[in-house]
Amino acid sequence: MKAAKFDYARPRDLAEATKLLAQGNGAAKALAGGQSLGPMLNLRLARPGLLVDISRLEELKAVSDGGDHWRIGAGVTHSRLEDAAGRMPGAEMICLVAAGIAYRSVRNRGTIGGSLAHADPAADWPLALAALGATVEIAGPKGKRRVAAQALMSGAFTTALDDAELIAGVTVPKLSAKARWGYYKFCIKPGEFPEASAAVVFDSARNAARVFIGALDGPPVALSGIAVAVAASGALPGAAEIDAAVARAAPSLDAVDRRLHAAVLSRALQQAVAP
Amino acid sequence: MDAQNIAGEGIGARVRRKEDARHLRGRGSFVSDMVLPGQSEVAFLRSPVAHGRIRRVVKPKGHESAIYLRADLEGAKAIVTPLTIPGYKPSEHHPLAHEKVRFVGEPIALCVGATRAEAEDLAERIELEIDELPALVDAHAARANAEVRVHDHWSDNLFLTLNFENGFAAGSAGADIVVKREVNLSRQAMVPMEGKAVLAHWDERADQLVVHSSTQVPHIIRVGLAQFLGLGEGQIRIVSPDVGGGFGYKCVLQPEELCVAWLAIRHRRPFRYIEDRREHLVAGANARQHHYRITAYADRAGRLKAVDAEISIDGGAYSAWPFTVGLEPGQATGNLPGPYDFRGYRCKTHCVATNKPGFLPYRGVARTGVCFAMELVIDAVARAAGREPWQVRHDNLVPATAMPYDNVTRKHYDSGDYPKSLLTAKEKIGFDAWRERQKRGEADGRRIGIGFATYCEQSAHGVGVFSAWGLPMIPGYDNATVRVTPDGGLELSAGVHSHGQGMETTLAQIAHQVLGVELGKIRVVLGDTALTPFSTGTYASRSIVMAGGAVANACKTLAPRLAAIGAHLMQCAVNTVRVENGQVAGPLRAVAFRDIAEAFYMRPERLPPDVDPGGLEATVAFKPKVDTGAFSYASHAAVVAVNTALGQVEILDYVIVADCGTQVNPMVVEGQTLGGAAQGLGTALYEETPYDANGQPLASTFADYMLPGANEVPAIRIFHTQTPSPYTEYGIKGMGEGGAIAPPAVIFNAVNDALKDLGVEVSETPLTPRRLLTAIAAAEARREGTKP
Numbered sequence A: 001m002k003a004a005k006f007d008y009a010r011p012r013d014l015a016e017a018t019k020l021l022a023q024g025n026g027a028a029k030a031l032a033g034g035q036s037l038g039p040m041l042n043l044r045l046a047r048p049g050l051l052v053d054i055s056r057l058e059e060l061k062a063v064s065d066g067g068d069h070w071r072i073g074a075g076v077t078h079s080r081l082e083d084a085a086g087r088m089p090g091a092e093m094i095c096l097v098a099a100g101i102a103y104r105s106v107r108n109r110g111t112i113g114g115s116l117a118h119a120d121p122a123a124d125w126p127l128a129l130a131a132l133g134a135t136v137e138i139a140g141p142k143g144k145r146r147v148a149a150q151a152l153m154s155g156a157f158t159t160a161l162d163d164a165e166l167i168a169g170v171t172v173p174k175l176s177a178k179a180r181w182g183y184y185k186f187c188i189k190p191g192e193f194p195e196a197s198a199a200v201v202f203d204s205a206r207n208a209a210r211v212f213i214g215a216l217d218g219p220p221v222a223l224s225g226i227a228v229a230v231a232a233s234g235a236l237p238g239a240a241e242i243d244a245a246v247a248r249a250a251p252s253l254d255a256v257d258r259r260l261h262a263a264v265l266s267r268a269l270q271q272a273v274a275p
Numbered sequence B: 001m002d003a004q005n006i007a008g009e010g011i012g013a014r015v016r017r018k019e020d021a022r023h024l025r026g027r028g029s030f031v032s033d034m035v036l037p038g039q040s041e042v043a044f045l046r047s048p049v050a051h052g053r054i055r056r057v058v059k060p061k062g063h064e065s066a067i068y069l070r071a072d073l074e075g076a077k078a079i080v081t082p083l084t085i086p087g088y089k090p091s092e093h094h095p096l097a098h099e100k101v102r103f104v105g106e107p108i109a110l111c112v113g114a115t116r117a118e119a120e121d122l123a124e125r126i127e128l129e130i131d132e133l134p135a136l137v138d139a140h141a142a143r144a145n146a147e148v149r150v151h152d153h154w155s156d157n158l159f160l161t162l163n164f165e166n167g168f169a170a171g172s173a174g175a176d177i178v179v180k181r182e183v184n185l186s187r188q189a190m191v192p193m194e195g196k197a198v199l200a201h202w203d204e205r206a207d208q209l210v211v212h213s214s215t216q217v218p219h220i221i222r223v224g225l226a227q228f229l230g231l232g233e234g235q236i237r238i239v240s241p242d243v244g245g246g247f248g249y250k251c252v253l254q255p256e257e258l259c260v261a262w263l264a265i266r267h268r269r270p271f272r273y274i275e276d277r278r279e280h281l282v283a284g285a286n287a288r289q290h291h292y293r294i295t296a297y298a299d300r301a302g303r304l305k306a307v308d309a310e311i312s313i314d315g316g317a318y319s320a321w322p323f324t325v326g327l328e329p330g331q332a333t334g335n336l337p338g339p340y341d342f343r344g345y346r347c348k349t350h351c352v353a354t355n356k357p358g359f360l361p362y363r364g365v366a367r368t369g370v371c372f373a374m375e376l377v378i379d380a381v382a383r384a385a386g387r388e389p390w391q392v393r394h395d396n397l398v399p400a401t402a403m404p405y406d407n408v409t410r411k412h413y414d415s416g417d418y419p420k421s422l423l424t425a426k427e428k429i430g431f432d433a434w435r436e437r438q439k440r441g442e443a444d445g446r447r448i449g450i451g452f453a454t455y456c457e458q459s460a461h462g463v464g465v466f467s468a469w470g471l472p473m474i475p476g477y478d479n480a481t482v483r484v485t486p487d488g489g490l491e492l493s494a495g496v497h498s499h500g501q502g503m504e505t506t507l508a509q510i511a512h513q514v515l516g517v518e519l520g521k522i523r524v525v526l527g528d529t530a531l532t533p534f535s536t537g538t539y540a541s542r543s544i545v546m547a548g549g550a551v552a553n554a555c556k557t558l559a560p561r562l563a564a565i566g567a568h569l570m571q572c573a574v575n576t577v578r579v580e581n582g583q584v585a586g587p588l589r590a591v592a593f594r595d596i597a598e599a600f601y602m603r604p605e606r607l608p609p610d611v612d613p614g615g616l617e618a619t620v621a622f623k624p625k626v627d628t629g630a631f632s633y634a635s636h637a638a639v640v641a642v643n644t645a646l647g648q649v650e651i652l653d654y655v656i657v658a659d660c661g662t663q664v665n666p667m668v669v670e671g672q673t674l675g676g677a678a679q680g681l682g683t684a685l686y687e688e689t690p691y692d693a694n695g696q697p698l699a700s701t702f703a704d705y706m707l708p709g710a711n712e713v714p715a716i717r718i719f720h721t722q723t724p725s726p727y728t729e730y731g732i733k734g735m736g737e738g739g740a741i742a743p744p745a746v747i748f749n750a751v752n753d754a755l756k757d758l759g760v761e762v763s764e765t766p767l768t769p770r771r772l773l774t775a776i777a778a779a780e781a782r783r784e785g786t787k788p
């Protein structure tokens, strides 16, 4: 379980990083916290010819208050967001989600950008950021572009990024004081990837009503019917309604998984609608 | 034990472990810490398929000399393990695959590089052509299938079938209650922190092959390597340094040990192999997989009359040396009746060859399985009788007044009060209050359940038991050497090994008990065939009984010699002196061992003319008076809260009431109990290596293989009683395995208690959310009268 041979480069800035990636022609890979890539290298599931280490790029490490949103650099670690609890008004959900990822030693290194790019269907950020209506900032040799967090992940472990592109950061709209949200995941043991997960955000002040479930075969799936219904009623839908919505959203789930996802979604909704 | 001793350093004292100082500072010395000049690293190319015929293996051009196949290992024999049980078929286990591969992860080629990564690069570049054969993945299917065979020269896929019957017809006749159950334990790995690790070199000065290996049984590895490599035993030295957990994984000769030793002999330089976690999870999934069909016959009150069982053990591809796959069915058949008193028993046990790693004896050896089956059935009988499971369990346990007791499989239970341990567990867990709370219901909708399990654990069993199985190696006498050093300290050495059991401390405590030398001046040497007397090693909860008894005997042999010299130095009669506190005390004064040792080694003119030429060193053996085993026993009790929406089980409380006879060091006993219980909880709730239909293991990293961690193991409360064994030195009983035996039984009984009203009964480990939710859904469907 040792990595195959690779070259290693440590670019000075984002521009150099994307240039190196472009030169790699698909054989170069960015290294951020290494919490997903490290094991894949050692298992020889990933065999890049060149590792472009972006973990020390200061440009990627800022967290800034943009007035109606927070901008979080791609290189910000989960633990920094966890530790920002109480200091990021309007992004309380971000801090809570960060604190629930893996365990502290993984959070100390793993980054929000790495997690989005890795695109594990069971990961926390793709789900939470979709529910929050976040936008992902992408830097490439040809400049920057932005995509909705919800649209970044195209399938299990695949994204809309091309080989030379890097995630630079995410912007997350702040929730208003009236916003209600819920986040629930069920793991066989804490620190493991979840069996089922759900994120819900209701913010009438911003016209937002989003309900997503995660830990499926592919990207998180929106349950807009439930979102609209709950936004209107402010009440928890019935069990049968939730079950049916999950079945529609994720038709390939078997009975046991559907039951589990419905139970998890109902808990996330409960957090949001609870008085 | 008197109070003074318990406060001191002798038997019963709660002293801290000597070995902790180095381990807590990260200064232990494991094979992976060792580097010899010119050392090469080894990686194995392992089979990617479960079953197939090897058509072609092509070494990459230019690297032929760094890669070895079976045919290259001249002089290395296949590991074949005989057993005298009629019908047993031994396997031929070549150190590298020969003609066929029989499980995913079986070593095919040996690759040598300057680093492990380079060795792995070579392994990748080998061209491998295998004609795949249908994989035998399920033991029942493999038994029914004689067309496809794991071992072509066999007539079927059975390692062996054991039949036992005693009083069954009489016992089962006219029973009021007949309860049938199917019980299943999944396959798992043992997952020691340190996997296999071996470093071999040739010592030119000693003209010896020196093998540093992470093993529980250094002397047995020497016997094995000598036998399978064709060397004289004197040409081999095995050193087992610090070992990061054994659990049975390291009590057999590993093909990897054979390969690396062969390289060192061939090239006369050092080679090292360190198993990585993926190799362990793939090629080491070799434990626990049992299937039971069990029927209990009882009277109206649930008093057992007879038990009938058919057990199927998924033995994997190969029978290990020296314990064989026969150990598991033997232990299962013999131990299923457990701590219970009934007179009718019939059991048929099949051990089936499949395309999986060969079964090894894991901590608890078969007893985790039989305890699981038996305890689930006891609860089922109680439900059928409409009585509390603890009551039915209690009424069936062998009573203290019946001890010593010969059970239905002719096991000789030496001592104990099994019912009292159960009643104590019931009291300590606060049974009545939990039943009350269970009736009231939980605000969060979870369901409370209370479970019990009682077992007895045969420890330190010897000649009679093992020779009945006809193993190639029968443990009998264990040896220890005790030497007084010139400064009056002690050096103890024994051929058992310690890999977490704290024997460097507890053996010293026993020596202290006899000779009174302070622990700080007692060194314990283990794990090196050059420095220790022969022992078959550490397994079967035997070491503290056997090596401890031998240390006591050796110390007792030295005591009169020390007394004679001491008396002479004090010029008094030998019958007026006592050996105590590291000195010889006479009527007027005392002489320290230091003075006696100085006289013996440095100032011989002071010695009496008739001094015992045996000197201040003795190697003495020990075997218990009756060597059918000293039986430890325990009752576990647990309270769980079951979330029926998520299929989640939380352990609210867990109590263990254990009796291992005289405790040499209660803190070490607790540590062993806790560690074992954590592993048992792993079996109960988390650990599993599932296979797909082609025999591919589906849990090859810790992302898929769940282990219990600090969050999952509750604050277990341990209580102890001490019923000394009449047969062993100081009444000590072994207890290294016990903790791992009962947790699956107790957790499942608790969950079944919680879900009784829903008609849910679970009986397959591990109890994952999926299994639990599936059982709940099936019960719902039954209630609604629809098909599940």
Ligand SMILES: Cc1cc2nc3c(=O)[nH]c(=O)nc-3n(C[C@H](O)[C@H](O)[C@H](O)COP(=O)(O)OP(=O)(O)OC[C@H]3O[C@@H](n4cnc5c(N)ncnc54)[C@H](O)[C@@H]3O)c2cc1C
Binding pocket: A029, A030, A031, A032, A033, A034, A035, A036, A037, A038, A054, A074, A075, A100, A101, A102, A103, A106, A109, A110, A111, A112, A113, A114, A115, A117, A118, A122, A123, A124, A125, A161, A165, A166, A167, A168, A191, A192, A193, A194
């Ligand atoms: C034991 C364990 C448990 C875990 N549990 C969870 C969990 O419960 N929930 C969860 O969400 N995650 C979990 N993770 C994953 C963890 O969150 C990782 O940190 C994350 O998936 C990857 O982030 P990283 O910074 O380590 O990225 P790396 O491992 O360095 O990279 C991952 C991938 O992303 C690419 N990449 C990295 N940064 C960028 C970028 N800025 N732009 C484009 N591509 C980039 C890399 O090239 C690589 O392909 C767990 C990990 C471990 C080891």
